[in-house]
Amino acid sequence: MPFLAAVILFALTYILLLVFPKYRVYIALVSAIIFVFWSKMGVGELIGAIDFNVLMMIAGTMGIVVLFIDSKMPQLLADILISKAPNAKWAIVFLAFFAGVVSAFVDNVATVLMVAPVALAISKKQNFSPVLPIIAIAVSSNLQGAATLVGDTTSILLGNYANMDFLDFFVFKGRVGIFFVVEIGALLATLLLLFLFRKQTQKLEIQERTIVTDYFPSVLMILVVVLLIAASFIPNKPAITNGIICMGLMIIGIIYNLIKTKNIKMFVKVLKEIDYFTLLLLAALFVIIKGISKAGVIDRLAKAFMNIGGNNLFVMYTIIIFMSVLLSAFIDNIPYVATMLPVVKHISLLMGGQPYVLYFGLLIGATLGGNLTPIGASANIAGIGILRKEGYEVKAKDFFKIGIPFSLTAVLAGYVLIWLFWGI
Numbered sequence: 427m428p429f430l431a432a433v434i435l436f437a438l439t440y441i442l443l444l445v446f447p448k449y450r451v452y453i454a455l456v457s458a459i460i461f462v463f464w465s466k467m468g469v470g471e472l473i474g475a476i477d478f479n480v481l482m483m484i485a486g487t488m489g490i491v492v493l494f495i496d497s498k499m500p501q502l503l504a505d506i507l508i509s510k511a512p513n514a515k516w517a518i519v520f521l522a523f524f525a526g527v528v529s530a531f532v533d534n535v536a537t538v539l540m541v542a543p544v545a546l547a548i549s550k551k552q553n554f555s556p557v558l559p560i561i562a563i564a565v566s567s568n569l570q571g572a573a574t575l576v577g578d579t580t581s582i583l584l585g586n587y588a589n590m591d592f593l594d595f596f597v598f599k600g601r602v603g604i605f606f607v608v609e610i611g612a613l614l615a616t617l618l619l620l621f622l623f624r625k626q627t628q629k630l631e632i633q634e635r636t637i638v639t640d641y642f643p644s645v646l647m648i649l650v651v652v653l654l655i656a657a658s659f660i661p662n663k664p665a666i667t668n669g670i671i672c673m674g675l676m677i678i679g680i681i682y683n684l685i686k687t688k689n690i691k692m693f694v695k696v697l698k699e700i701d702y703f704t705l706l707l708l709a710a711l712f713v714i715i716k717g718i719s720k721a722g723v724i725d726r727l728a729k730a731f732m733n734i735g736g737n738n739l740f741v742m743y744t745i746i747i748f749m750s751v752l753l754s755a756f757i758d759n760i761p762y763v764a765t766m767l768p769v770v771k772h773i774s775l776l777m778g779g780q781p782y783v784l785y786f787g788l789l790i791g792a793t794l795g796g797n798l799t800p801i802g803a804s805a806n807i808a809g810i811g812i813l814r815k816e817g818y819e820v821k822a823k824d825f826f827k828i829g830i831p832f833s834l835t836a837v838l839a840g841y842v843l844i845w846l847f848w849g850i
Contacts, residue, residue: 432721454710461717480668489676524568564809590832591658611836728772750791755798783848
């Protein structure tokens with residue numbers, strides 16, 4: 427495929443993804459098909475381009491999350507947190523931090539759907555607007571999605587591309603992992619939330635705790651973490667090991683539910699709740715990236731970055747992290763990260779160094795940039811959708827009150843810490 431044709435098709439694909447977000451899956455699939463035929467990609471090459479481990483991990487985790495939410499365990503945990511809060515301010519901040527902790531292991535949108543109703547209930551009882559509390563929950567869930575291998579699709583993409591296992595997000599090559607960078611950022615951002623909600627000092631009424639009747643989905647969530655950690659110690663394991671773990675546990679959960687309830691309602695619900703559009707989008711993006719790589723686009727993009735940043739690692743790191751923040755405020759971070767990972771790898775090869783400081787900068791910037799705008803992350807859109815159903819119209823300035831200071835606090839913390847741990 428000619429270089430210029432690949433660049434035009436790739437640029438057109440991204441423009442259309444941005445302009446028509448509802449049709450992004452179809453746009454990506456059409457673009458991928460064109461790349462396959464125009465670049466004469468063989469069947470083996472096509473299959474090799476698609477990262478099935480990533481797709482299986484995401485699908486399996488999504489299914490387990492459906493079972494976990496249905497068990498009402500997240501609501502019980504939220505109830506316990508609220509019972510410990512002395513007033514509304516602390517309850518809001520507890521919920522936001524709780525959403526962040528949960529989203530380190532559960533999809534961000536699912537986390538918002540779990541926690542936001544609790545914030546709504548508190549606001550109704552105490553007669554204050556739920557707009558800012560739910561925005562806080564949404565941006566907090568986005569932040570900690572980068573903390574672990576299973577916390578966000580972008581983390582799964584990075585982990586697989588950089589050959590990182592679950593434990594590598596905590597300690598990697600003898601250095602502090604990205605988990606602790608994210609948590610320090612989360613702690614600073616939580617202190618900021620305490621200041622922003624300082625006027626919400628109403629006392630809370632004691633609520634009845636949610637009753638959990640099935641703890642098996644919670645066991646499955648724990649097993650996801652435990653087995654991914656165990657798999658970290660297996661040398662030369664198959665490339666789809668993590669995907670098999672997540673899919674296998676989801677299947678076990680479905681079978682257990684079928685035996686227990688003797689009906690297929692939950693099985694059908696799990697199948698419906700899996701986000702097939704995201705899976706198809708990712709599969710198409712893998713093929714598109716293979717196509718532009720064959721055409722030499724990745725190589726030239728890396729060289730263009732080199733021309734801007736020179737051979738200075740700190741300058742390159744700064745460009746990547748803040749460019750990622752700005753772009754992710756307006757475009758979906760999944761296609762952005764999927765595209766930039768091979769570019770970052772190529773940049774590091776040209777510079778003759780390790781790519782990890784640039785990888786981590788890319789992940790932090792792309793994950794947190796979505797918190798700058800209401801449309802920058804799916805969790806933000808989900809939170810605003812919940813508020814709209816309740817009759818609250820969220821203005822951009824309302825979102826910016828939380829999103830901008832929260833993002834800047836977390837990004838700057840990550841920017842400094844990643845460089846201290848990995849750049850020096």
